[in-house]
Amino acid sequence: MTEREDLLVPRPEGLYCPAGDFHIDPWRPVARAVITHAHGDHARQGHGHYLAAAPSEGVLRARLGEIDLMALAYGERIQHHGVTVSLHPAGHVLGSAQVRIEHGGRIWVVSGDYKVAPDPTCEPFEPVRCDVFITESTFGLPIYRWAPDAELFAEINGWWAQNAAVGRASVIACYSFGKAQRILSGVDPSIGAIVVHGAVQPLNRAYRDAGVALRETRLVTEIADRAELRRALVLCPPSATASTWLRRFGDSRVAFASGWMQLRGARRRGGYDRGFVLSDHADWPGLQQAIAATGAPRVIVTHGNTAPLVRHLCEQGLQAQALATEWGDERLENEEPTVEGP
Ligand SMILES: [Zn+2]
Ligand SMILES: [Zn+2]
Numbered sequence: 001m002t003e004r005e006d007l008l009v010p011r012p013e014g015l016y017c018p019a020g021d022f023h024i025d026p027w028r029p030v031a032r033a034v035i036t037h038a039h040g041d042h043a044r045q046g047h048g049h050y051l052a053a054a055p056s057e058g059v060l061r062a063r064l065g066e067i068d069l070m071a072l073a074y075g076e077r078i079q080h081h082g083v084t085v086s087l088h089p090a091g092h093v094l095g096s097a098q099v100r101i102e103h104g105g106r107i108w109v110v111s112g113d114y115k116v117a118p119d120p121t122c123e124p125f126e127p128v129r130c131d132v133f134i135t136e137s138t139f140g141l142p143i144y145r146w147a148p149d150a151e152l153f154a155e156i157n158g159w160w161a162q163n164a165a166v167g168r169a170s171v172i173a174c175y176s177f178g179k180a181q182r183i184l185s186g187v188d189p190s191i192g193a194i195v196v197h198g199a200v201q202p203l204n205r206a207y208r209d210a211g212v213a214l215r216e217t218r219l220v221t222e223i224a225d226r227a228e229l230r231r232a233l234v235l236c237p238p239s240a241t242a243s244t245w246l247r248r249f250g251d252s253r254v255a256f257a258s259g260w261m262q263l264r265g266a267r268r269r270g271g272y273d274r275g276f277v278l279s280d281h282a283d284w285p286g287l288q289q290a291i292a293a294t295g296a297p298r299v300i301v302t303h304g305n306t307a308p309l310v311r312h313l314c315e316q317g318l319q320a321q322a323l324a325t326e327w328g329d330e331r332l333e334n335e336e337p338t339v340e341g342p
Pocket of ligand 1 (some may be wrong): 113
């Protein structure tokens, strides 16, 4: 990012808007931060003032505690030092937003994390026309292509039903914020009880408070019947699969749900019985679709596989470049406390 008078420039603290004097998802403490979503690598502690999309308020406050937060409805415009700022759905997790910045006749959009595939747990991705689009590229390689939800959930429900039939619990290791709720939106509760780890339940509550319908979930301590536990579907953070917490379910099978499961050998290396390819990021076709829909002639690519995407966009005749940030991958964005829940 070397062009003069860019609306956003890299700074040691994070991406900075000089005209508006604010940062977007900064990784070091700043006075004014616009936050795209509540994942740990984008929403950090210690900023003076936070601006975020209204549906993310519950999760942000739960994770960051006492913060000075202004919650903005999607599409609502505010002015700051003559810069117009608005937030638009990114389809990534509850409350996730793209940041649209307009100043001096130019429009820049920062995608944050996003996906374009439908997800009943959050507002769908909204394409926003702009001159410069700053896009994530977590899964920016042509090998990443997600199956439709109907196919994915048929696979998950089939696996669960099979395990339940022989009295084995079905454990899915998944990240507590976003991934767990996405799974809860599509599993078949007629197969058995759905048990969630103590790290997942507060996030379910935030989703329900925001009006998102999720299947009924219980904590392991709320189920006395052993036979019921042995037929259950269990959602827990990856850290819990290596803990004694899992023993309460007796004989179980453990799966991992992540976009990385598309990589050959990833399931085996993680020591999981099964891998489900499930991501809250755009796959390769999704990235292309989102970028094209912005109409932006200039694209700046951040976190993930930036080089292949930059090369591909340049071949399409776009002005594309990579930008180093401290935003992480699925693992980093979901760093979990390792404490054992109830
Ligand atoms: Zn994220
Ligand atoms: Zn990210």
